[in-house]
Amino acid sequence: xxxxxxDRRRASGAQQPHARWVRISHGIVTASLLTLAFxxxxxxxxxxxxxxxxxxxxxxxxxxxxxxxxxxxxxGWDKSxxxxxxxxxxxxxxxxxxxxxxxGWGRSLHFLAxxxxxxxxxxxxxxxxxxxxxxxxxxxxxxxxxxRLIWRDVVNHLRLRIPPASGGPHYGxxxxxxxxxxxxxxxxxxxxxxxxMSPAVTAAFPSLLRLFGGFQSARTIHFxxxxxxxxxxxxxxxxxxxxGFRRQIRAMTVGD
Amino acid sequence: MKxxxxxxxxxxxxxxxxxxxxxxxxxxxxDLPPTYGNLLRMGDTFTYAAHRxxxxxxxxxxxxxxxxxTSFPATGTTxxxxxxxxxxxxxxRQLQSGAFADWRLSVEGRVTTPRSFSxxxxxxxxxxxxxxxxxxxxxxxxxxxxxxxxLSRVLDAAGxxxxxxxxxxxxxxxxxxxxxxxxxxxxxxxxxxxxNGRDLPIQHGAPVRxxxxxxxxxxxxxYLRRIVVSDEFDDGGKKGNIQNGWxxxxxx
Numbered sequence: 001x002x003x004x005x006x007d008r009r010r011a012s013g014a015q016q017p018h019a020r021w022v023r024i025s026h027g028i029v030t031a032s033l034l035t036l037a038f039x040x041x042x043x044x045x046x047x048x049x050x051x052x053x054x055x056x057x058x059x060x061x062x063x064x065x066x067x068x069x070x071x072x073x074x075x076g077w078d079k080s081x082x083x084x085x086x087x088x089x090x091x092x093x094x095x096x097x098x099x100x101x102x103x104g105w106g107r108s109l110h111f112l113a114x115x116x117x118x119x120x121x122x123x124x125x126x127x128x129x130x131x132x133x134x135x136x137x138x139x140x141x142x143x144x145x146x147x148r149l150i151w152r153d154v155v156n157h158l159r160l161r162i163p164p165a166s167g168g169p170h171y172g173x174x175x176x177x178x179x180x181x182x183x184x185x186x187x188x189x190x191x192x193x194x195x196x197m198s199p200a201v202t203a204a205f206p207s208l209l210r211l212f213g214g215f216q217s218a219r220t221i222h223f224x225x226x227x228x229x230x231x232x233x234x235x236x237x238x239x240x241x242x243x244g245f246r247r248q249i250r251a252m253t254v255g256d
Numbered sequence: 257m258k259x260x261x262x263x264x265x266x267x268x269x270x271x272x273x274x275x276x277x278x279x280x281x282x283x284x285x286x287d288l289p290p291t292y293g294n295l296l297r298m299g300d301t302f303t304y305a306a307h308r309x310x311x312x313x314x315x316x317x318x319x320x321x322x323x324x325x326t327s328f329p330a331t332g333t334t335x336x337x338x339x340x341x342x343x344x345x346x347x348x349r350q351l352q353s354g355a356f357a358d359w360r361l362s363v364e365g366r367v368t369t370p371r372s373f374s375x376x377x378x379x380x381x382x383x384x385x386x387x388x389x390x391x392x393x394x395x396x397x398x399x400x401x402x403x404x405x406x407l408s409r410v411l412d413a414a415g416x417x418x419x420x421x422x423x424x425x426x427x428x429x430x431x432x433x434x435x436x437x438x439x440x441x442x443x444x445x446x447x448x449x450x451x452n453g454r455d456l457p458i459q460h461g462a463p464v465r466x467x468x469x470x471x472x473x474x475x476x477x478x479y480l481r482r483i484v485v486s487d488e489f490d491d492g493g494k495k496g497n498i499q500n501g502w503x504x505x506x507x508x
Contacts, residue, residue: 047395054320054389057396059327083325083452090327090452094334094459103393104501105296111508112299199391200307200470200507203317215389215397 015168017255025124035113042106045069054214069100137169140176165244167251186229193222289489289504304505313438317469320387320399328398330459333429336479348428356463365485368415375463381405392473402467403450408441419487428479432492444469472506
């Protein structure tokens with residue numbers, strides 16, 4: 001009890017704690033991102049080949065193929081038949097292989113989690129822009145962006161000199177840049193490339209497909225943005241542990 | 257003063273979200289698929305309501321040039337005459353041996369004149385040819401050219417009744433699925449009898465398959481045999497997507 005009061009005093013004195021709406025948003029986004037990452041991987045396992053452009057399938061060349069399920073290079077295809085006179089042109093072939101496919105629940109859970117990211121995410125963006133949260137805490141100040149300061153922060157990170165947790169939104173330069181990239185680049189890109197894979201949405205907004213260069217390009221960008229977000233989450237968790245795990249978790253959940 | 261401003265903004269956000277939510281969810285309950293008390297189906301239904309409430313109903317999918325046609329895998333059932341160990345499989349084999357001259361597509365249910373069409377009769381109706389992208393739930397895509405009769409024309413010929421809400425399809429590989437009237441009457445929803453300039457091959461759904469271009473591939477049912485116009489949602493039971501663990505609406 002005394003400890004808690006001490007923490008509160010420290011927080012109110014030197015530092016402000018995380019606002020309640022920030023803590024709630026963080027909780028929802030965490031749950032939704034973990035679900036999206038898991039189901040996204042399950043969906044990718046059904047067809048672990050990535051392509052560029054509008055079209056890609058087992059009968060066309062892939063950019064690369066990931067060995068993440070029994071579907072990897074399964075080769076279970078019947079003799080191919082050409083559609084036209086030209087034997088080197090487009091072909092068809094019957095699949096004879098029983099593929100791994102858990103997309104029934106995988107896809108539905110993915111989209112359910114996506115709603116929980118997109119709707120609260122939209123509220124977070126509007127509240128953050130108009131409430132001053134981004135200006136005060138997330139966007140780097142112009143004075144912080146001096147090459148000397150950037151260099152110093154990079155060197156400090158490389159030497160693993162992590163300042164102890166403040167328990168509130170008092171962020172370093174690299175941290176601000178990373179959060180800005182995630183909130184304003186990676187997350188919107190994830191949503192936009194996701195929508196570019198929806199046949200109903202792209203019928204209404206064909207510019208989405210033009211923007212990303214086609215359905216399969218959007219799918220590939222969706223995958224690489226996921227990889228970038230995964231790296232962010234790994235570094236984020238390591239930093240939380242390094243800077244005082246218990247303190248940080250308390251600050252982002254109960255808020256003291 | 258600042259506090260007052262914040263509350264107003266918060267109220268504005270809440271009001272905005274509530275109106276979007278209202279727009280999305282204010283639909284006749286009979287128009288929505290059941291959720292079966294299942295969290296995943298609730299998400300599917302929310303997506304369906306959002307698409308129908310927020311997206312234009314008549315927008316067309318992109319159509320490609322002939323040079324864009326690509327290789328096209330045949331997955332799922334590739335010949336019901338071989339895979340269906342039932343009367344349906346036998347019937348399909350028999351039809352296939354007669355080049356589908358005896359095949360008939362019945363159109364029944366909530367229509368003024370239930371009737372059936374032979375392949376020749378369907379081919380005589382004004383057709384539409386479209387080169388579109390097939391999007392499989394697995395993640396692959398393929399571009400093909402489809403020739404067929406707009407479903408709306410066939411439904412018009414049978415006289416669709418005002419009570420109709422869904423169009424149910426039955427296939428020779430013993431599958432049952434339905435689409436709503438927005439998709440059923442969409443100009444690119446066709447009963448395709450031709451693919452890439454020839455008769456529809458067996459592995460792609462001969463003699464006639466459905467094309468529902470604004471949804472994923474598995475909604476474009478192959479090997480059609482029967483169409484039932486219904487005033488109620490029909491999940492197809494054991495022969496339908498939902499009991500097999502798949503979403504009914506796949507515009508996403």
